Amino acid sequence: MVLSRQPVLSAPPSSDRTLSAESLAPLLWGKDDWCQAHFRAMGTSCQLIYRPPSRKQGMAFRDAALAWLTDFEAKYSRYRDTSMISAINRAAGESWVETDAELDGIFALCDHYHWSTGGVFDPSSLPLLRLWSHQVEQPTVPSDAAIAAALKLVGWNRVQRQPGRVYLPEKGMAIDLGGIGKEYAVDRVFEQSKPFGITDIMIDFGRDVRAAGQAPQGGAWRVGLEHPTDPERCWGGVQISHRAVTTSGDYLRGFHSEGRYYSHIIDPRTGRPIDNGCTSVSIIAPTCTEAGVLSTSALVLGREEGLRLIERATLAQGCLWQGETRYDTGRFSAYIL
Amino acid sequence: MPLRRSLAEEHLDLTQGYYLEDHHRVEVWSSALYWETNVMPDTVLRFQGIYDVVSGASPTGAPRTRRTREVTKEVVVTTPGAPVVVGYNTVSGPTGSGGASTPIFAAPATMTVLQTEIVPYGKPYLPLQEFEDQRLGLNLELEQRLGDWLLTGGVAYGYESDYAALAGTLKIGRELNHKTTLVTLGASLGQDWILNPEIDDREIKDTLEGLLSVAQVINTKTLLTLSGTLGTASGFLDDQYKYASVDEEIIREQRPDTRDRRIVHVLLNRTFDSLNGSLEGMYRFYNDTYGIDAQTFGLTWFQRWGKHVILAPSIRYYEQTAADFYDTSFIDKPKVFSSDYRLAKLASITAGMKIVWKINDSLQFSLAYDRYSMWGRDGRTDAEAFPKANIVTAGFKLWF
Numbered sequence: 046m047v048l049s050r051q052p053v054l055s056a057p058p059s060s061d062r063t064l065s066a067e068s069l070a071p072l073l074w075g076k077d078d079w080c081q082a083h084f085r086a087m088g089t090s091c092q093l094i095y096r097p098p099s100r101k102q103g104m105a106f107r108d109a110a111l112a113w114l115t116d117f118e119a120k121y122s123r124y125r126d127t128s129m130i131s132a133i134n135r136a137a138g139e140s141w142v143e144t145d146a147e148l149d150g151i152f153a154l155c156d157h158y159h160w161s162t163g164g165v166f167d168p169s170s171l172p173l174l175r176l177w178s179h180q181v182e183q184p185t186v187p188s189d190a191a192i193a194a195a196l197k198l199v200g201w202n203r204v205q206r207q208p209g210r211v212y213l214p215e216k217g218m219a220i221d222l223g224g225i226g227k228e229y230a231v232d233r234v235f236e237q238s239k240p241f242g243i244t245d246i247m248i249d250f251g252r253d254v255r256a257a258g259q260a261p262q263g264g265a266w267r268v269g270l271e272h273p274t275d276p277e278r279c280w281g282g283v284q285i286s287h288r289a290v291t292t293s294g295d296y297l298r299g300f301h302s303e304g305r306y307y308s309h310i311i312d313p314r315t316g317r318p319i320d321n322g323c324t325s326v327s328i329i330a331p332t333c334t335e336a337g338v339l340s341t342s343a344l345v346l347g348r349e350e351g352l353r354l355i356e357r358a359t360l361a362q363g364c365l366w367q368g369e370t371r372y373d374t375g376r377f378s379a380y381i382l
Numbered sequence: 383m384p385l386r387r388s389l390a391e392e393h394l395d396l397t398q399g400y401y402l403e404d405h406h407r408v409e410v411w412s413s414a415l416y417w418e419t420n421v422m423p424d425t426v427l428r429f430q431g432i433y434d435v436v437s438g439a440s441p442t443g444a445p446r447t448r449r450t451r452e453v454t455k456e457v458v459v460t461t462p463g464a465p466v467v468v469g470y471n472t473v474s475g476p477t478g479s480g481g482a483s484t485p486i487f488a489a490p491a492t493m494t495v496l497q498t499e500i501v502p503y504g505k506p507y508l509p510l511q512e513f514e515d516q517r518l519g520l521n522l523e524l525e526q527r528l529g530d531w532l533l534t535g536g537v538a539y540g541y542e543s544d545y546a547a548l549a550g551t552l553k554i555g556r557e558l559n560h561k562t563t564l565v566t567l568g569a570s571l572g573q574d575w576i577l578n579p580e581i582d583d584r585e586i587k588d589t590l591e592g593l594l595s596v597a598q599v600i601n602t603k604t605l606l607t608l609s610g611t612l613g614t615a616s617g618f619l620d621d622q623y624k625y626a627s628v629d630e631e632i633i634r635e636q637r638p639d640t641r642d643r644r645i646v647h648v649l650l651n652r653t654f655d656s657l658n659g660s661l662e663g664m665y666r667f668y669n670d671t672y673g674i675d676a677q678t679f680g681l682t683w684f685q686r687w688g689k690h691v692i693l694a695p696s697i698r699y700y701e702q703t704a705a706d707f708y709d710t711s712f713i714d715k716p717k718v719f720s721s722d723y724r725l726a727k728l729a730s731i732t733a734g735m736k737i738v739w740k741i742n743d744s745l746q747f748s749l750a751y752d753r754y755s756m757w758g759r760d761g762r763t764d765a766e767a768f769p770k771a772n773i774v775t776a777g778f779k780l781w782f
Contacts (some may be wrong), residue, residue: 247471254474
């Protein structure tokens with residue numbers, strides 16, 4: 046799987062670090078001391094909705110979350126020349142690069158998900174992503190040779206790691222945390238809310254959602270699920286608490302060439318955009334990281350294999366759209382509103 | 383010393399009184415005329431007419447409040463996240479999507495609006511009911527002596543803009559012990575018509591009273607009068623201008639529709655020749671089915687000063703317990719309730735001085751000043767409710 050959902054680790058620019066959290070993400074207070082913060086981070090729109098024990102705690106959590114996110118982007122965004130990821134990619138085929146404990150932890154997660162998805166989740170797929178980029182002015186279909194060459198540079202198992210350092214053994218290899226970074230950030234910010242005594246919270250970073258406790262209207266959090274053929278509306282919604290929801294789809298980005306649509310989701314096994322008829326996968330899982338990896342991986346695998354992948358994850362449920370038909374895992378309907 | 387002269391002293395009293403409460407709360411101009419004459423041998427006619435002009439304000443019974451006024455100002459309003467029944471807290475979709483969001487927790491919007499508020503200002507004040515009225519009272523009495531018997535019949539009429547009363551009185555007296563004892567038995571029956579603003583019509587109050595009185599000459603210097611009264615009133619007994627706070631609402635009071643009362647009155651007159659004066663002492667006990675027990679003690683000293691002048695300092699103390707249904711506020715609306723301060727546990731003192739100048743055998747002038755002071759004794763009723771007043775009365779008496 047090419048982690049190409051969005052250049053997620055790209056913003057805000059470093060100059061924003063001089064701005065106060067209040068100016069970046071003003072807290073808006075609602076009824077019953079609920080508060081909400083909207084802000085841009087990781088190149089996407091983010092929101093926090095939560096009910097802190099006090100306004101002071103509410104502001105302190107917001108400040109801590111923003112500080113952590115700013116630091117996270119600075120270190121791990123491939124769009125930042127000064128980031129650790131950029132340093133690793135520049136040193137490909139040349140030298141080891143020091144990593145910190147957090148990146149080692151993220152790489153350990155990548156190990157797990159690379160294995161559990163049968164290699165469909167692959168953070169080293171950046172060469173393929175660049176090849177198929179839809180963000181260039183005139184996207185083109187690469188040649189078979191170019192695809193084959195890029196495929197040779199992909200392979201998470203080839204990435205050499207030791208505690209505190211990493212090495213990409215061939216020049217041109219590159220890694221990107223775009224397929225896990227935003228979801229990982231949701232989980233980390235969620236964990237950070239606990240010391241502030243926050244039990245009712247929803248974190249939404251670019252529509253990757255994790256929620257706990259009760260929603261402002263009482264009861265579980267209600268999360269709408271976008272309709273893949275009519276993104277202006279939801280086909281339905283799920284109610285969750287202490288769960289995460291992510292949705293992957295190929296209908297928003299990609300490009301057309303010679304009458305054919307090329308998705309931005311790249312299958313790292315073939316080096317080509319997915320073409321299995323699946324348009325969207327939504328996953329409910331205990332963590333956002335797991336949900337995000339599963340939703341994208343299932344989309345790559347297609348209906349049968351994808352649903353099997355979700356079913357194998359004990360605590361996850363999901364649904365997959367193929368054409369106009371929705372396929373649910375066994376207990377997904379229990380979450381549907 | 384006979385208790386009744388065989389012939390009345392034919393005379394006419396004209397008095398003008400002025401009552402003014404502190405802070406000019408209530409002002410009363412009171413004019414009175416009293417005429418007593420023998421219409422026939424052994425037949426005495428007494429006529430009394432009173433005309434009052436009353437104005438001012440009286441506590442309504444509602445608790446203290448503050449005046450309010452409308453204030454319009456620009457305020458920044460932050461609308462809280464408005465919950466909607468149908469909608470989602472957020473929407474899950476591929477990164478970069480965003481069209482389908484229908485958030486329940488809508489972002490608060492901040493805007494500046496003109497807002498009119500009713501705000502209290504000033505110090506809390508006691509709500510008062512303003513009034514202005516004229517009162518007319520007429521009383522006609524005819525007394526017929528038949529040997530040792532005295533028969534008296536009377537009729538009384540009162541009128542105000544919102545009140546009318548008519549009563550008839552019948553008394554029979556018997557002189558005993560060489561006219562040193564007078565036993566009187568009397569009864570009166572009355573009906574009042576009270577305008578009730580709630581129904582915009584008049585309500586009726588019926589009254590019936592019985593009186594037994596014994597006046598006894600103890601000796602040439604001492605006269606003792608004992609009397610007892612039993613009375614009952616039924617019908618509309620509310621004060622239509624009194625209110626109470628019930629379950630935090632201000633509503634019109636509701637009193638029981640019957641009130642039975644018992645009164646014992648003792649009056650003692652004693653002359654002190656050596657001091658060239660006399661003492662009048664009185665005691666009155668009152669009890670009614672409202673639960674009010676009241677006592678009045680009064681002392682007046684009449685001091686002769688020369689041949690024509692009498693100085694009469696006086697003091698009177700009154701105290702009562704509260705009515706059973708009195709309180710300053712109520713919860714769980716009771717059947718009967720009132721916050722009329724006059725039904726509270728209270729006391730009053732009236733102290734004054736009267737000077738009487740008998741100019742000649744046909745003309746007498748009098749001038750009196752009294753200071754009246756009432757106060758509450760329950761620790762709850764607003765102290766400001768209880769009036770304090772100055773009373774000045776001037777009068778002429780003419781004998782024919």
